[in-house]
Amino acid sequence: MSDTIFAKIIRREIPADIVYEDDDVLGFRDLNPQAPVHVLFIPKQPIASLDAADAGQAELLGKLLLAAAAYAREQGLAERGYRAVINCNEDGGQTVYHLHVHLLAGRRMQWPPG
Ligand code: AMP
Numbered sequence: 001m002s003d004t005i006f007a008k009i010i011r012r013e014i015p016a017d018i019v020y021e022d023d024d025v026l027g028f029r030d031l032n033p034q035a036p037v038h039v040l041f042i043p044k045q046p047i048a049s050l051d052a053a054d055a056g057q058a059e060l061l062g063k064l065l066l067a068a069a070a071y072a073r074e075q076g077l078a079e080r081g082y083r084a085v086i087n088c089n090e091d092g093g094q095t096v097y098h099l100h101v102h103l104l105a106g107r108r109m110q111w112p113p114g
Contacts, residue, residue, distance in 0.1 A: 006042050006098035024060060025067040027103075036106025037077060041068045047099040050088045068103045077105040085113075 009016040010026055019039055020027030030038040043060050047053050053061060065084070072078045082105035087093040 004046070004096055004098040006040075006096055006100065007046060010042070010044055020067060020071045022063075022067060024063050027067065027071055030102070034102075035083075035104040035109075037075070037082070037104065039068075039071065039103045041071070041101040041103060042098055048097045049094060049099055050086050053099065064099075064101055068101050072103060072105065075105075081105070081109075083109045 005014065008014045009018075009028060016028040018026060018028045020041065024044055025041055026044060027039050027041045030040050041064055043057075043064055045057075045060060047057060047060075068084050069078070072082050082103060085102040085104065086099070087095075087102070
């Protein structure tokens with residue numbers, strides 16, 4: 001997979017507002033927030049998209065979701081609720097090809113999404 005801006009954030013080559021980190025997952029604020037809280041959670045291991053993930057990465061995918069949930073709980077966002085989104089490929093609206101979970105919170109979400 002080619003290098004992405006998120007790989008550069010993992011390597012600390014470009015700045016990011018990092019709010020969560022463990023051995024496998026990094027969380028940082030989205031540059032263009034779509035809600036009062038908008039944090040991106042990424043696996044440190046590069047996976048281009050959800051479509052590119054395989055069964056050998058099941059544990060990592062679980063850790064990614066659990067990291068987002070733990071952060072939301074720790075920040076007091078879980079009781080009111082939040083949205084976790086994965087955009088996949090072009091029609092899904094994916095623009096950065098390093099798998100990421102958008103955690104959006106702090107306002108009432110709409111459904112269906114645009
Ligand atoms: P997606 O469209 O699902 O691929 O989401 C990519 C997200 O990355 C968008 O919400 C962008 O605002 C965000 N983004 C792009 N570059 C950066 C960056 N350098 N730091 C933080 N967020 C970024």
